[in-house]
Amino acid sequence: MKLFVYHTPERTPEDNLPDCAVVIDVLRATTTIATALNSGAEAVQAFSDIDILMEKSERWLPDKRLRAGERGGEKVPGFDLGNSPLDCVPQVVAGKRLFLTTTNGTRALQRVSQAPIVITAAQVNRQVVVNYLLDKQPETVWLVGSGWEGSYSLEDTACGGAIADLLIKQGKMSLEAIAGNDEVIGAFSLYSQWQDNLLPLFHKCSHGQRLLRLNCHEDLEYCAKTDILDVLPIQKEPGVLVK
Ligand code: MLT
DSSP states (O other), X not given: OEEEEESSSTTSOSSOOOSEEEEEOTTTHHXXXXXXXXXXXXXXXXXXXXXXXXXXXXXXXXXXXXXXXXXXXXXXXXXXXXXXXXXXXXXXXXXXXXXXXXXXXXXXHHHTTTSSEEEEEOGGGHHHHHHHHHHHOOSEEEEEEOOBXXXXXXXXXXXXXXXXXXXXXXXXXXXXXXXXXXXXXXXXXXXXXXXXXXXXXXXXSHHHHHHHHTTOHHHHHHHTOOSXXXXXXXXXXXXXXXX
């Protein structure tokens, strides 16, 4: 298995695809996706474009759908939910399809949607993602960070490092053997330095600061929890993730 870290959808190669793409948006899209599916949502369907989301969700039974999403971290006006994982409790999402649009995470998903296997990862479900990779042994794995509007996000890179770290430990591999690009070594090093202090790291990074300005303190605390959900979001058709 060779891992490749790409910090943003824009930096992800366009001329080929991996055997498995792992999309990461710790703050907060992939944390929300994992939480919604863990709480019994039927599926999460991701859109980068709000108009297309409206058009597709309109065809769904109203009591079986929730429109969720943000722009700039704030709830899209008129939607049922924003992008807080804490809203995705069973009483709200069970049995429903979440039609989700976010600033960056849904664009990252779209970027790799043609890969043969697409899964999503966050700190909350990192162990399950690693178990899946160790079990399936895809030859090439891309860890695709969502970043923020084309630029680097510390928290997505740290999660990429957290995945590499656990793969190395549980798969008994060396960093040199598994790293397909230098970004993997950078991500591993970042995680090694901050693994016991992820919440303080999230408080420093630019999107963490943005969310703190929006009073999302509890979201940061939740997103920093590691290996608490036993759920693997996997794409069943382009843009549609199920458990
Ligand atoms: C995104 O996709 O840009 C994020 O999930 C934004 C957010 O924190 O809601």
